[in-house]
Amino acid sequence: MSQDAKKRVTDIGPPHYEKFLPEMVKKNYGKWLYHEILKPGVMVHVAESGDKLFTVRTGNPRLVSIHTIRDMCTLADKYSNGNLRFTSRNNIEFLLTDEANIDPLIADLKAMGFPVGGIGNAISNIVHTQGWVHCHSAATDASGIVKNVMDALCDKFESMSLPGKLRIALACCLNMCGAVHCSDIAILGVHRRPPRINHGILSNICEIPSVVASCPTAAIRPTTVNGKQSVEVNEDQCMFCANCFTVCPAMTLSDPLNDGVSIWVGGKVSNARHEPMFSKLAVPFIPNNPPYWPEVVETVSKLVELWAANAHKYERMGEWIERIGWPRFFELTGIEFQKEHIDDFKHAGLSFKRSAHLRF
Amino acid sequence: MSNTSGKTPKLDKLDKGPWPSFVKEIKRAAEKSPMSKDLLGQLELSYEEKIGHWKHGGIVGVFGYGGGVIGRYSDVPDKFPNVAHFHTMRVNMPSAWFYSTEALRKLCDIWEKHGSGLLNMHGSTGDIIFLGTVTDKLEPIFAELTEAGFDLGGSGSDVRTPSCCVGPARCEWACYDTLNLCYDLTMHYQDELHRPAFPYKFKFKCAGCPNDCVASVARADMSIIGTWKDGIQIDNGAVKEYADKGMNIQKDVCGNCPAKCMEWDGSTMAIDNSLCRRCMHCINVMPKALRPGKERGACIMIGSKAPIVEGALLSSVLVPFMKMEPPYEELKDLVEKMHDIWCEEGKNRERIGEFIQRVGLGNFLEAIEVEPSPYMVEHPRDNPYVFYEEYFEEGDEDEGEEEDE
């Protein structure tokens, strides 16, 4: 690598955000009074000055081409003075100062195939990971399942017909780059076959002590196979976390027959009403069935419908389940309660029912 | 739309439907990019075989940095030579993901010239993710990015790219300037962000209020969540307006209050702020009538993470209330002490939350010189096995008295 050309610039950080703030935002920064949701996907923020900023929110597949980004730029130039932003759930927001531009923008977005919504008591975009598109440890594809689930639930993105907010997230393995563990519904890729060890190359590419140390259940031990140093796995102790694979590529867990997804419910991050909660296991395993993953779509849709039909106003999935109790949840969903539903890792006892408060 | 010459019958099924299609996006990029064309082919293979075809790299990067580039290699390079090397670059996004179209177009131009033309807007941590380029292109991309005013984000055992909610830019609930703090932390920790020196990753997320739109409580080693100390601001006229428009104030607002600290008699809203838990529900439901108080700052929470390695954690309270004003010295001092002890004693791949679980929050507090407080716990311990560190011998009663100093 020749470095003698011109001096490299490093550590400049991101551009200062002020460069990208719309004029109206700069003027009313920190001086917003209130907001109102005007219709699905559209809200207005009113400032102390009386200024009104209109937001139009559209879905986004997250995995996008530069051509689509340029199309969005064309719309922003046409309708929102070249201003747009992305949300923490990968939606795109156009920030308009002229109310008259709202409907033409929505018409253009819809013509491009981009739904408008995701605000208020609606489903928002599904936060997700790379899956088979770009990840080495994926137990499922992320974009494909998300596309199918959102196709099925798109009307709930484009309307505000739900009792409360619904946040779905997908992570394609237990590493959870998507940190899905606090979602109303989490779709999580799982491996179910212990690592297959490539003894021929393991000691060349991995440090054996690090591999041994990587296992949270101490299931990995050093050994010698055909005269080569390697490791062995006590398969009874393997919980398929894939931590060893992260440290050592010679321990593959991916397996077409045994990989699939699990479904988790009732988590939230917001503090509104109930404190933040982890999602809990609803369905331990559904096999991968590309390209439509119909069993996953059906399960998620059913959970959404049940919650929508039974929850009180504002009640999130987890709050609803807490009110009716888990036995009733399993009864209503028809999901079979199995051994896998009972925690057996650290602190497992904390999730046992430790009272006689039982609803029959 | 034209597509690739290789057949992709399974993926073709996903380029229809009401939700925007990632397959359509890959095909669009593939019109110009052979890499994207092979990506589509390899993904089709995964859909046929139900298994991924990527290998993780661990060395490629831009010169001098230890983060920002993720090496990725196909395990079927003979079939798809254009994605044999297909690395990811993480580009540090601007605070709260605001862009000008000019800046976005510039990023697209750079990525069209040097990469697959596919990107994630955005990655899980918040960066702009450039998906797919080769080792030789990393330096040219980096040079053009810095010329355009952008830099790489974090990866590996470093400070990860901090992120924040929309904050005071467009939200009336922001209890501090999340965009400014996010930018300030990002700039302050440039070295720690680009040159990994920690036991494992460290994430900052700045949320303006307890609604926590950036999921900081679940996803950040340090969750900085805006809150207020004084009472909720009430506009009774506006409450009445909501009531007149049909809102059932008693049921929808007061009935959902977790503290049961509010009352509405038809004309006046009364809140016992000493019991209010700052949950945001009533404010969320009536944004025109109720607002967070005026004495604003943030609650500093630590330790959340996804399951890998020892199980998932939520952040827990470290400092219940801290004023959040530039240059944020109190916060940075605290972070430095936390990093010191964690770097000194943390194990490889041990997040700070797991470290605290291992050494005990009490010991951790001693190390960072923070006094224990009941705000930090759900309840005091209910197990009697206390690790007392000292005991007295006959004759050294005096020892106790000196501690008054």
Added chain:
Amino acid sequence: MADELTAEQVADAMYKMVADAQGQKKLKPMDLQKSMIEYFGGDRCDKKLCKAAIKELIESGRCVYTYFGGSFIELPHEEGAAKG
């Protein structure tokens, strides 16, 4: 007082340590820092100097950052995954 220790000298010692460990054990920046402070003594070598030395070590091209579930400092080499 002992002569002033420079970042270059620390970098040289770090390089030797990395070279000796290559193939045996992957070292983290913190491993290098702790060893250097022990080797040169806390009065001559501190955290800041080690940080500068690591920067020097990387920017001279003698070592590179690597990632295998955690970040390490190693001698430059072609990575296994790139070999097809």
